[in-house]
Amino acid sequence: MNIKFIFKAISVALISLSLTLISAVSFAATDVRIMWYGDGDKENVPIAAQIDEFNAANPDINVILDIVPYDAIMNTLPIQLAAGEGPDIARVTDLGGLNKYYADITPYVADPSYYEKSFGPFLNWYRKSGDTTSIHGFHSTMTVTGPYVNKTLFEQAGVDLLGPGATWEEWAAVSIEVAEKTGTPIPMAWDRSGHRVSGPAISMGAKYFDSNGDPKLVDDGLKAMTQMLYDWHQAGTMSKDLWGSVSGSKYHAPNDWWNAAEVVFMMSGSWQIGRFANEVGDDFDWWAVPAPCGPAACTGMPGGNALLAFNANPAVGKVMDYLSSKEQLSSFIGQVLAIPGHLDLQVDYQTDDPNAKHALNTFAGAVPTIDQVAFDLQAHVDNRIMFNAIISRLGQAIVGEMTMEEAWERMDEDVEKQLKEKYGG
Amino acid sequence: MENIRNQIKKFFLRILNIPFAFLMHAIDLIMWPIQKIIGVRNMPYIFLLPNLIFFGLFVIIPLGANFFFSLSSGDELLFAERELPTTKQYDQLFDCESYLNPNTCTEDFFWRGVYNTIFFVVFQVGLMIFFSVLTAVILNKKIIGRGFFRSVFFFPVLLSPVVVGLIWQWILLKNGAFNAIIESYGGDKVSFLTDPSWAMASVIFVSIWAHMGFYTLIVLAGLQAIPPNLYEAAEMDGTSRERIFFRITLPLLMPNLLVVFILASIKGVQTFDEIYVLTGGGPGTSTSLIVQYIFTTGFASSGSVQNFGLAAAASMVLGVVLLFLTLMQLYFSRNKESKHQEI
Numbered sequence: 001m002n003i004k005f006i007f008k009a010i011s012v013a014l015i016s017l018s019l020t021l022i023s024a025v026s027f028a029a030t031d032v033r034i035m036w037y038g039d040g041d042k043e044n045v046p047i048a049a050q051i052d053e054f055n056a057a058n059p060d061i062n063v064i065l066d067i068v069p070y071d072a073i074m075n076t077l078p079i080q081l082a083a084g085e086g087p088d089i090a091r092v093t094d095l096g097g098l099n100k101y102y103a104d105i106t107p108y109v110a111d112p113s114y115y116e117k118s119f120g121p122f123l124n125w126y127r128k129s130g131d132t133t134s135i136h137g138f139h140s141t142m143t144v145t146g147p148y149v150n151k152t153l154f155e156q157a158g159v160d161l162l163g164p165g166a167t168w169e170e171w172a173a174v175s176i177e178v179a180e181k182t183g184t185p186i187p188m189a190w191d192r193s194g195h196r197v198s199g200p201a202i203s204m205g206a207k208y209f210d211s212n213g214d215p216k217l218v219d220d221g222l223k224a225m226t227q228m229l230y231d232w233h234q235a236g237t238m239s240k241d242l243w244g245s246v247s248g249s250k251y252h253a254p255n256d257w258w259n260a261a262e263v264v265f266m267m268s269g270s271w272q273i274g275r276f277a278n279e280v281g282d283d284f285d286w287w288a289v290p291a292p293c294g295p296a297a298c299t300g301m302p303g304g305n306a307l308l309a310f311n312a313n314p315a316v317g318k319v320m321d322y323l324s325s326k327e328q329l330s331s332f333i334g335q336v337l338a339i340p341g342h343l344d345l346q347v348d349y350q351t352d353d354p355n356a357k358h359a360l361n362t363f364a365g366a367v368p369t370i371d372q373v374a375f376d377l378q379a380h381v382d383n384r385i386m387f388n389a390i391i392s393r394l395g396q397a398i399v400g401e402m403t404m405e406e407a408w409e410r411m412d413e414d415v416e417k418q419l420k421e422k423y424g425g
Numbered sequence: 426m427e428n429i430r431n432q433i434k435k436f437f438l439r440i441l442n443i444p445f446a447f448l449m450h451a452i453d454l455i456m457w458p459i460q461k462i463i464g465v466r467n468m469p470y471i472f473l474l475p476n477l478i479f480f481g482l483f484v485i486i487p488l489g490a491n492f493f494f495s496l497s498s499g500d501e502l503l504f505a506e507r508e509l510p511t512t513k514q515y516d517q518l519f520d521c522e523s524y525l526n527p528n529t530c531t532e533d534f535f536w537r538g539v540y541n542t543i544f545f546v547v548f549q550v551g552l553m554i555f556f557s558v559l560t561a562v563i564l565n566k567k568i569i570g571r572g573f574f575r576s577v578f579f580f581p582v583l584l585s586p587v588v589v590g591l592i593w594q595w596i597l598l599k600n601g602a603f604n605a606i607i608e609s610y611g612g613d614k615v616s617f618l619t620d621p622s623w624a625m626a627s628v629i630f631v632s633i634w635a636h637m638g639f640y641t642l643i644v645l646a647g648l649q650a651i652p653p654n655l656y657e658a659a660e661m662d663g664t665s666r667e668r669i670f671f672r673i674t675l676p677l678l679m680p681n682l683l684v685v686f687i688l689a690s691i692k693g694v695q696t697f698d699e700i701y702v703l704t705g706g707g708p709g710t711s712t713s714l715i716v717q718y719i720f721t722t723g724f725a726s727s728g729s730v731q732n733f734g735l736a737a738a739a740s741m742v743l744g745v746v747l748l749f750l751t752l753m754q755l756y757f758s759r760n761k762e763s764k765h766q767e768i
Binding site for chain 2: 413417
């Protein structure tokens with residue numbers, strides 16, 4: 001065996017190894033990473049099953065589902081994206097706020113017109129100003145904010161539920177009456193969220209924008225609603241334990257009190273239906289009721305969450321096509337008991353719970369009554385800045401750190417300051 | 426028999442030594458030429474280099490980046506996309522009609538954080554020292570189960586702040602364990618975490634509970650270092666217990682108490698996680714400290730503009746405070762060392 005033979009043998013071995021590695025890399029599946037928050041197993045299990053099914057049918061694509069808490073979507077994802085990192089797709093609720101990071105997947109989806117036909121009005125919520133054609137993703141579920149009542153408590157108190165057209169003041173009055181008659185500690189509880197306050201504020205006449213379409217938060221309508229919320233807290237109609245338990249703009253929901261039947265009237269939204277169906281069960285009857293009225297409207301806020309792409313490539317397009325297909329969406333919505341964001345979807349809801357069925361009908365029926373201001377606000381790229389200003393300053397006023405006058409002044413200043421930081425000036 | 430055992434032991438030690446010997450030879454191959462070039466006297470710098478590289482990467486560079494962030498504005502994360510340089514963030518932080526009234530400041534959340542932090546540190550550190558001394562004095566006596574009690578008081582130090590926050594939240598919530606006990610005795614529920622007048626007291630209490638064990642240990646070490654003959658002499662003179670404590674124990678404990686004071690102050694200024702879990706900074710902003718302001722402004726804006734520049738400026742201010750406290754600690758500990766050497 002001479003030295004030439006050894007060199008030849010080593011060369012052959014190296015070439016073979018290189019070819020093996022190159023072929024292995026060429027045939028490796030493309031990874032598509034999805035950052036997903038779900039409302040517990042109710043949402044996480046169906047999506048995981050769909051992803052497994054997709055991976056089995058598409059060996060060339062490997063979809064990785066990262067299930068994260070909602071806080072990670074709100075606080076970690078924007079930083080990842082700002083640093084040029086982040087997932088390929090994420091389930092997002094700040095639909096306009098992250099639009100500078102969305103990728104246009106139009107060239108990679110099988111039929112762009114399907115997205116326009118199926119999710120048309122929502123696509124503009126994701127697009128940058130002036131853009132009317134890009135496709136960034138699709139609405140996973142649509143949501144509408146609105147109240148629920150503990151129907152059993154109303155029956156026990158012998159108080160009739162109010163019908164459509166009832167005002168916020170009337171709902172507050174009957175909630176107090178029911179609480180007093182049944183010994184329930186909390187007549188009214190709201191999600192601690194500026195988004196939740198905004199529907200009722202619009203009902204009271206809040207406009208949110210000036211004549212140029214620029215954000216102008218505080219007006220008589222917003223003052224009327226926030227003053228009402230402040231008064232309810234001082235009078236004990238709403239418990240300070242909920243909104244006072246955190247600071248700033250932190251979201252907090254009164255589900256624990258609701259589930260324990262300690263709340264007569266809860267202001268939240270359609271996304272709670274599946275959760276209530278699971279958690280409340282047969283403990284008491286709960287009904288969704290139409291959005292209470294103010295002088296200007298009887299509206300909730302639209303919303304929802306969307307699966308949006310941050311990278312555009314054929315694999316991402318294929319995943320989006322699969323998850324947005326009628327078959328998959330219908331199956332998902334049917335299991336999670338939500339309102340579809342798809343405009344032409346027949347959903348077979350998988351529940352026998354009459355409360356859930358009634359709530360689904362109530363919220364689906366509320367969609368046409370949503371005020372245009374609410375749609376404009378939801379579609380606005382800086383709506384979160386306004387929502388956060390409302391809730392953080394109102395929270396401070398409620399616990400006595402400032403007066404309502406000071407809180408309104410601060411709300412406007414906060415919005416102005418944030419917009420200056422964002423857009424310069 | 427002993428000889429065979431030694432032979433076997435030596436054999437295994439040699440085998441175990443092979444990888445180390447191999448590694449040392451490999452290092453020697455690298456170090457020898459370096460030593461040839463730079464000389465033996467400069468070799469310590471080479472050994473310090475790995476540590477310095479990590480220190481630079483994870484401390485010095487982030488510190489510099491933070492400083493530059495504080496001199497920039499915009500909502501972009503990358504320097505190339507930010508407006509630079511500007512003192513806007515510092516101007517905004519310190520823009521107040523009256524520093525005594527946060528409501529008159531542009532960044533009122535920052536100033537509320539400052540005042541809450543001062544209040545928290547003053548009471549938490551003061552009470553912590555008091556209870557640490559009290560506990561250490563008791564644990565220094567010959568009581569039954571002394572070892573057990575020493576472990577019990579130290580145990581909370583081992584817990585993660587998040588665990589501490591969650592445990593006490595479960596106890597102090599309106600529907601929590603403590604209120605259940607109060608109710609069972611016919612009392613009314615107390616909003617320990619959601620009433621502004623109770624919330625700060627609650628977080629101070631929890632913080633003392635969580636950290637007292639560590640400081641008790643330092644004080645205990647100080648107590649044990651006091652020569653027993655001083656106590657014997659005092660007893661022979663018929664000195665009262667109070668007088669012994671105030672004239673012997675406390676003066677001789679002072680160096681330890683100073684260390685406890687400075688360490689607890691530094692830790693107190695940095696407090697964030699257990700309070701964030703316990704109250705989220707609420708109700709309103711009544712338990713929101715400076716670090717929470719920095720975190721919320723820079724990273725947890727829930728959809729608002731993530732103001733990295735403002736958060737960086739606030740952290741620079743906090744850094745100056747911590748630097749002052751650290752220098753104090755260094756000064757006093759060196760003072761103490763030199764006094765020991767004099768003795």
